[in-house]
Amino acid sequence: MKRNLLALALVCLTSLGFSQDIKYGIRGALNVSNLDFEPDTDFENQHRNGFAFGGFVEFNLSDIISLMPELQWSAEGGKDESIRADYIQMPIQLRFALSDRLTIGGGPQVALKTWKNEDAFATFTFSGVAGVEYMITSEIFVDARYSYGITNILDEDLTDSRAKNHVMQFGVGIKI
Secondary structure, three states: OHHHHHHHHHHHHHHHHOOOOEEEEEEEEEEEEEEEEEOOOOOOOOEEEEEEEEEEEEEEOOOOEEEEEEEEEEEEEEOOHHHEEEEEEEEEEEEEEOOOOEEEEEEEEEEEEOOOOOOOEOOEEEEEEEEEEEEOOOOEEEEEEEEEEOOOOEOOOOOOOEEEEEEEEEEEEEEO
């Protein structure tokens, strides 16, 4: 089953790779993140300011629809050192152009923890992401995104608590 899904994914990516309109780019962003705990914590849970950076490929499927996979590093979690986690993430957004300059999109995001080896965080997380992008010029853009964790980011073998990341990103980037 896994081989069939992998083969299907490779065929889809190959066919997208032969499409006429592909743009590549880089993006940097300011993160404002925090954790939602269940049950509530007995300590002050303050937000963390961090940053994210990465690269993307945008496949234009039609005049108004595009698919944008991205690979980024992101600093997330809470302000306290013990509840910080950094990730390598892969958001995949299905995007819709509302005009020549304005685009909205959303989709899934998978992440792999890159912080300390032995801490209370799970290695793999899954989130949903949605965002809006505004093209300043034909190459430079600004965007805002919101992602909310779907899976528990805490290692269930080490703690009974549950937590989910939620992150606002304010970014700027360039498309080539």
